[in-house]
């Protein structure tokens with residue numbers, strides 16, 4: 396999907412919500428376990444109930460890989476369902492990959508060609524030649540970890556080396572890589588106070604912002620410092636939406652949670668673009 400199409404969907408739906416499909420079989424309604432593929436049954440119901448409130452879905456591959464071959468099959472069914480039934484939705488494979496060049500090329504093929512995701516999350520630690528194979532794919536997006544939402548972000552990402560924090564070096568250096576226009580960045584919602592400085596370095600890039608909901612990040616703070624003229628934000632919530640209820644009404648309950656975030660997002664968009 397092109398970035399222009401993503402922006403137009405955000406404006407149409409008045410939402411920049413990304414719903415994280417992090418399916419844990421111990422947390423889903425237990426009646427679904429009678430299904431042949433409980434993960435897909437859960438995802439399908441959530442997607443059908445929430446697709447008009449969000450612009451993106453982000454399955455984190457860990458939650459599928461944990462169930463082996465069956466889990467990978469559920470992931471494949473989920474992305475195929477999204478691409479066939481809701482092609483206007485931006486899809487993110489949250490796989491946090493990155494390796495030596497020829498291995499990264501295979502990861503890129505797996506997510507962009509075989510599974511046909513629009514984007515994949517990638518770790519920057521191995522540098523330019525580990526990321527450029529992902530960037531080579533036209534109209535596919537590489538979402539590079541910049542400043543993550545977890546406590547461990549302070550172990551390396553905020554450390555100063557040669558007079559500059561590591562996460563800033565990630566932003567600055569990655570801008571010089573081939574096909575850098577295909578880059579987006581992860582910044583945790585729990586680190587909203589860093590967004591001003593981040594926007595000084597990458598004013599135009601889209602940011603995937605996880606960490607509202609279960610991790611306690613604040614939507615209004617993220618918008619205040621992170622929104623740009625193209626909106627520039629995809630805000631993710633996983634557990635806070637998909638586990639709204641363990642009963643038969645789980646899909647409607649998740650839609651209600653998503654609608655609360657969408658309403659707040661519409662207010663933020665209205666405030667930012669009112670002139």
Ligand SMILES: O=C(O)c1cc(=O)[nH]c(=O)n1[C@@H]1O[C@H](COP(=O)(O)O)[C@@H](O)[C@H]1O
Nearest residue numbers: 455516543544581583605609610632633634
């Ligand atoms: O890349 C990510 O999506 C990610 C980066 C980050 O810094 N923090 C973070 O929580 N995530 C992912 O975003 C999702 C957050 O889930 P909830 O905390 O349940 O909303 C999980 O899939 C995490 O793996």
